[in-house]
Amino acid sequence: MNKGNHGIKNITVVGTGVIGNGWIARFLANGFDVIAFDPAEGAKERTTKAIAQAWPSLEKLGLAEGAHQSRITFKETVEEAVRGADYIQENVPEREALKKAVLADIDKYAKPEAIIGSSTSGIVPSILQEGLKHPQRLIVAHPFNPVYILPLVELVGGKQTDAAIMEHARQFFQEIGMKPLIIQKEIEGHLADRLMEALWREALHMVNDGVATTEEVDAAIVYGAGLRWAQMGPFMTFHLAGGEKGMRHMLEQFGPALKLPWTKLEAPELTDELKEKVINGCESHAGDTTIAELETKRNEFLVELLDLVESYWPESKAAVKN
Template sequence: MRRDIRRVALLGAGVIGAGWAARLVESGIDVVVADPDPEVHRKTGAVLQNAERALRALFPEPPARRGSVDYAASVEAAVDGADFVQESAPEREDLKRALLARADAVAPADVILATSTSGLLPSRLQADCRHPGRVVVGHPFNPVYLLPLVEVCGGAATAPETVPAASAFYASIGMHPLHVRTEIDGFVADRLLEALWREALHLVNDGVATTDEIDRAICHGAGLRWAFMGTFGIYRLAGGEAGMRHFMAQFGPALKLPWTRLEAPELTEALVDRVSEQAEAQAAGRSVRDMERSRDDALVAILRALEAQGIGAGADLARWRQGREIMSKFD
């Protein structure tokens, strides 16, 4: 698989595709966007502007070479000449299959075709490609330009060298590739997030808590720990000196109690209205871009704090910083 990546085709430039664009150009890689939205220039521009602001707070020196952003009139035109393709179109299997097949028809066989899908199975997405061996999931997290995690998952027809090659590329742009070894709906991270989301929807639906109360229950407590230590690490400590066995013995009975319902509630119009109205009230009239800036400021502060500790995503950031310093010496 091709390892020298200088130009990436981005198929779809919504929340995620534009986030990829920001991370890539910051890493000196040119991007070519294909997106039928007539407003794609304006929307991508707004994300790039916010990303630039956050990235300068993370790395005061701009990159030695910033990648360029171009817009193509078709998928084929974007893929032509690209060394890597990242598809971030809406989460619909038929649409993604067709887009990957169109890219596959144009791209040389050593060009990796990655999809940002949040949980669709790569074996199905690669099914219409002539060269399915180069198709892989590269599932990022929003905002792509600040969060390092990317889940990498191959399908039944993915060639053995594709996952390591895609992972090496993602690591080179400051990311933390996690190989999802078993192809499973929702991969690892979204299965966890989905479980929380389903229970949160039940709590709103049943009138137990508002969206704001649920968000406070996360941000003021467990969310702070999750920035650097996962559920198993945290619960190991919760068992005190006696450790995980003690924790499991103590809280084991709760697993039998009705503390969660993993079957999601019906998305009735009333529930959608309630969640949307409460979430709007939480926003208190602030625009999405303004809220993104607040989110990014907090993420930058957390990332820098974790970098000083050398843990979690801070270790990824330290590696990214080191890579940029080496690059700037060669430029």
């Protein structure tokens, strides 16, 4: 693998759940050797299975020269795993104390110039940097599932992050086919998850209040807003809604509606009754289709959709500023 300008050749992944395995698959597809660490029983077997599940989609997207599923090695300790790494991706469960403990171990044993990225979906990097010997090399590198297909990765630096580290990370992720979005200001949940969380809260209210079933909520997004968002996102979509005068007219015409009580914003109480409504709705909608079969369908769709997005909106390649 060509190291490019980022200087990253040796990669370690700590934590091999769904996100960690997604990272591993993407790194392998880009021709890297990957070292992994996860103390959970059966982790290696689950990773092997996850890579095999992802590989057909990665083949369609295009593999780097020399890329192979077998180029992964599991180590017994964090020290062994991170010792020679240029880049380390941490993906342990979203518990602050646990993450800080694991990151402290990684920071202790990794060489000083190694970059450490955390997949955290909600914790700001300045908190994760507390107590580290080399806090300047820790960043948030938050991906989206499935990591091996979806290109967005949110990069967030903390108060002590070195600007050069962010630039090296940005170059690295670009070279492995991702769309690095540098978040300029630390905020819990970063950017994309905060947007998705707002929709998720409203969807739960709809189900809880008997307005719609889980299947109907999904249909409203799949056949309406979701199709537009895949190409343009909410701001450009509303820009078009204003006609020839664009967003200027849209805000004049529909701006007052923002004051109407259409949304509830606060999350509903996650009662046992609401949980069962959501669970039963999803299981009924899925029917006899297994999770693995759903993942395969999702992956095939996303691979084709990515090509379509790029062909209709080539400017998206430049949408994420350096």
